[in-house]
Amino acid sequence: MLGSAQVGAVHFNWQELWQSAIFWNLRAPRILLAVLVGGALSVCGATYQSIFRNPLTDPYVLGISSGASLGAAIAILLGWQAYLWGVGSCALITGLLTILIIYRIASIGNRMHTTTLLLTGVCITFLISAIIAFLMVLNQDKMDSIIFWTMGSFATASWSDVAFVAPIVVVGTAVVLYYSRDLNLLLAGSETAQSLGVEVEKVKRILLIATTLMVAFCVSACGVIGFVGLVVPHCIRLVSGPDNRRVVPLAVLVGGLFLLLCDTLARTVLMPNELPVGSLTSLVGAPLFIYLLYKNKKGF
């Protein structure tokens, strides 16, 4: 974290760093936000993967992130990006609406069916991408900022972003940790979990709400960042095994550091220009993920 604070378009030695406004106002909140978001996305990914028993699930596959990005796009078109919380709250509202719609459609009948849920998520992602593309074509002057948002970036990170995201990430992670053994049992299937004493529907609902809140808050603060929630838990499992009591705490740590590394690269590789960190995580994550799939076809 300290290393990341030192490098950048303006270079400091250690002494200058502690006294500089660039560190306190720009880099410090940016580093904290990257760590928080990386940890949160990884925890959410691990949770979704266990609930849906599908190693390819994460906030993006389920359409929650794109749902939130639709709100952001609308807010930008309405000219609200001047108010930091304007874009954020819009993203939050549409993100929550998306999971509500997905959940409603997928829970027809008494129980949620994984296949329905995943397919609904994928379809909603397509629908929202189409709407966003449509909005961008109609408003070509604002295309840049929308693209920047859908690719994800920490360039505008501030202390208020950190204050916005931190409480939800802490509480959400604590909830997931509390239910981490139930998550293990859910991996064996809903009915098996139920017969082993897990209140399956209740636990799923609590975890989905907690994680969706985390995702929506993260997307609000820094846009859509892909592959973190997919790759980090997967890599951890290769080392630690599938036990969520180990995977979840490690996901906070590894996810946070992974995203911090990506963001540090994003702002230093093409100095003084910046890459959107979302494109960088995809660049790192997608090939790694394909490799993992190829090497380890057994799923969990």
Added chain:
Amino acid sequence: MIAIEDVSYSYAEKPVLNHLNATIEDGDFYAVMGANGCGKTTLLKLVAGLLKPTQGKVIVDGKEVGKYTARELAQKMALVRQQAQTDFEFSAFETVLMGRNPYQHHLQNESEADKKIVEECMRRTNTWHLREKKPYQMSGGELQRVMMARALAQQTPIVLLDEPISNLDIAHQFEIMDLLRTINREQRKTLLLVIHDLNMAWQYCDQLLLLNEGGICYQGSLKQGLTPERVEHVFGVNSSIAGDHLILSRK
């Protein structure tokens, strides 16, 4: 005691079970039989509380199944499913340890006592040597025995089994059936066993719950119940009895 009172169940308007009534006493060893698609698995799921009856109720030890918490119910009955799950990489030991979940609180780790119970259950099912193995490193039969061990680790007075021996070779079938008989005789566990093999049921089970066309067509002593007429009516095959064996032949 399990009491099934006027239970009906339909999958999306399609009736599967109609107005079932049955009482299963503690310590009984039941074979649940019937042709394919007659609702045996559905009945087991209703008893296990995995499905809610569209009508009527299932009562276990004086309380309706739906009124128990999942945890309480998991201390009363264990379920061994038809298909062993293979898509996750917990070791056999970790899998059996999950059977101790109903006795643990959140954030509490398994105790040494839990691990002792797991070891004992794995030794009984002849799976202790498999403890480090992942599901994909085991055969179908080995996995099935691991699932049996997990059900035993739940230490429940009732065990529901949905075709636990269908995937096993004949030697392991006898091994599992012997084990079931032992836990029924020694620990007085109530067993509800969905089974297709009439011969196996004939040799091991005491009671019979015979389903036909969505209803119970016989409940009572298995040896008295499996008359040639009934076997022909439900399964469409001829049968005769030779000594301790049931001989089946084509019609």
